[in-house]
Amino acid sequence: MTDLINVENLTFVNRRKKARLFSSAKNFELGPINFSLKAGETLAIVGANGSGKSLLAKLLVGLEKPASGHISLNGDVLTKFNQRQRCFNVRMIFQNSNESLNPGITLGGILDEPLRLNTDLNLLQRAAKIEQTLQQVGLMPEHQFFYRHMLSDGQRQRVALARALILNPQVLVADEPFAALDPSVRSQIVNLLMNIQRDLGLGFIFISHNLGIVRHISDKIIVMKGGKIIEAGKTEVIFNWPKEEYTQKLVHTHQALINRQVT
Numbered sequence: 496m497t498d499l500i501n502v503e504n505l506t507f508v509n510r511r512k513k514a515r516l517f518s519s520a521k522n523f524e525l526g527p528i529n530f531s532l533k534a535g536e537t538l539a540i541v542g543a544n545g546s547g548k549s550l551l552a553k554l555l556v557g558l559e560k561p562a563s564g565h566i567s568l569n570g571d572v573l574t575k576f577n578q579r580q581r582c583f584n585v586r587m588i589f590q591n592s593n594e595s596l597n598p599g600i601t602l603g604g605i606l607d608e609p610l611r612l613n614t615d616l617n618l619l620q621r622a623a624k625i626e627q628t629l630q631q632v633g634l635m636p637e638h639q640f641f642y643r644h645m646l647s648d649g650q651r652q653r654v655a656l657a658r659a660l661i662l663n664p665q666v667l668v669a670d671e672p673f674a675a676l677d678p679s680v681r682s683q684i685v686n687l688l689m690n691i692q693r694d695l696g697l698g699f700i701f702i703s704h705n706l707g708i709v710r711h712i713s714d715k716i717i718v719m720k721g722g723k724i725i726e727a728g729k730t731e732v733i734f735n736w737p738k739e740e741y742t743q744k745l746v747h748t749h750q751a752l753i754n755r756q757v758t
């Protein structure tokens with residue numbers, strides 16, 4: 496099976512204006528980043544705060560431009576000339592679904608926007624797609640008339656997922672998609688995502704500090720520190736035989752937490 500997504504020697508150099516003399520702001524360099532993902536696979540990105548995880552997610556969805564290297568989708572290198580292909584096929588679920596949903600627009604309006612901007616579907620076809628996608632994420636057609644404030648946290652996260660799915664993408668990228676949810680809602684959303692991923696054969700790349708969820712749903716992991724991948728491998732290999740000291744600490748802390756909950 497060919498790779499769905501393939502990242503080769505991707506780098507990013509902080510292009511912000513030069514830090515002032517004596518300022519503590521430092522330039523941040525990411526990469527080189529290399530990994531690949533097949534359809535239906537889940538990759539978790541873990542690592543310390545400020546290690547570059549969110550930046551990598553932004554590079555994957557095209558919100559930031561790499562300094563060098565490239566990303567291929569089904570063997571085609573993504574460039575500025577095929578932005579549309581990336582826009583359709585690699586979609587992001589934002590960290591805080593509450594803030595990322597416009598409070599002044601109905602959910603139907605929020606879901607209509609990507610369809611209006613990116614497809615030739617007419618009004619009726621778009622309405623049908625919106626209803627189908629709401630159902631796909633466990634919401635009702637009536638929810639299209641709701642506003643953000645009328646929804647629970649879990650329902651908002653379902654809308655964020657619907658917005659990511661509405662253009663029939665092949666890859667979903669999510670930055671801490673479960674962090675703001677309480678544990679019972681979190682497991683519902685995790686299960687929903689896993690079911691949708693299995694049904695559609697999506698590639699799923701997600702960033703998380705929650706190693707319990709990482710172990711539960713990912714096939715492979717990359718561990719980041721200081722802008723670099725310091726360790727990568729199959730999830731069970733990383734959890735059972737972590738090589739790097741930093742990964743060992745992460746895994747041991749997670750294990751200690753579980754042991755404390757059990758006793």
Ligand SMILES: Nc1ncnc2c1ncn2[C@@H]1O[C@H](COP(=O)(O)OP(=O)(O)OP(=O)(O)O)[C@@H](O)[C@H]1O
Nearest residue numbers: 509510511523543544545546547548549550551559
């Ligand atoms: N658009 C950007 N331009 C320049 N530098 C950036 C940009 N976005 C992030 N950075 C820098 O990249 C570094 C890593 O930040 P990033 O948010 O990716 O870390 P992270 O691993 O996601 O951390 P956390 O777990 O706290 O979310 C930071 O030093 C940040 O200032």
